[in-house]
Amino acid sequence: MNTSPFPFHLPDTAPELARRFAVIMAGLAALVARRFLRMPHLVGLTTLLWSRLNRAVRRFHRALTSPARVHAPRKQAEQVRPRQARPSQVQLPLGRGWIVRELGWEAAGYMAQLDALLREVANRTALADAPxxxxxxRPICRMLGVAVMPEIASTPAIAVAVVQHPAVQAGVSLDKSDFIAGVPERIFSGN
Incomplete structure (x- = not known):
């Protein structure tokens, strides 16, 4: 349950990036509430989208202000219970830029505002520091159709190359003195 007196509320001490993001999302949510109620095929998505946008604002603020938490590895369940069928739930469309397609130029204005906010250099560095x-x-950018920048794109796993000493690759046995004194001379002498 939302205990905030009004939605999209952030404390006065919130970072500028979080406050500007909250203003954009509040405007988008107001547009969604006003326009979705006139569209019969989208009426059921109004409260779902409103709550997702509100939750995104709170999570974004928390991600910028709280240090990253390290989670313990999950334990695997010993017993696997068969899943029961869930009643069908209303889900948001998954297409890229679907809000702009449904709402037109008004939603495109919020898309442009979010795009401009994310392209500022200070905000890009803040996002690079807060994965x-x-x-x-990411999901907000996808539903608005904002191009995802490298700071926002999911980071691939880093590959670590294992490099062996050239003598080990050739099959020559080495002792401790080779690693302490002899290695630099061999590297620079060409042997």
């Missing part, structure tokens, strides 16, 4: 904030932004 959790970038994870919050």
């Amino acid at each position: 959790a904030a970038a994870r919050v932004l």
Whole structure:
């Protein structure tokens, strides 16, 4: 349950990036509430989208202000219970830029505002330092059709190359003295 007196409320001490994001999302949510009620095929999505946008604002603020938490690895369940069928739930469309397609130029204005906010250099560095904030932004950018920048895109796993000493690759056995004194001379002498 939302205990905030009004939606999209952030404390006065919130970072500028979080406050500007909240203003954009509040405007988008107001547009959604006003226009979705006139569209019969979208009426059921109004409260779902409103709550997702409100939750995204709170999560974005928390990701920017709280340090990253380290989670313990999950334990695997010993017993697997068969899943029961869930009643069908209303889900948001998954297409890229679907809000702009449905709402037209008004939603495109919020898309442009979010795009301009994310392209500022200071905000890009803040997002690079807070990967959790970038994870919050990805679905919002997808539904608005904002091009995802490298700071927001999911980061691939880093590959670590294992380099062996040239003598080990050639099959020559080495002792401790080779690693302490002899290695630099061999590297620079060409042997």
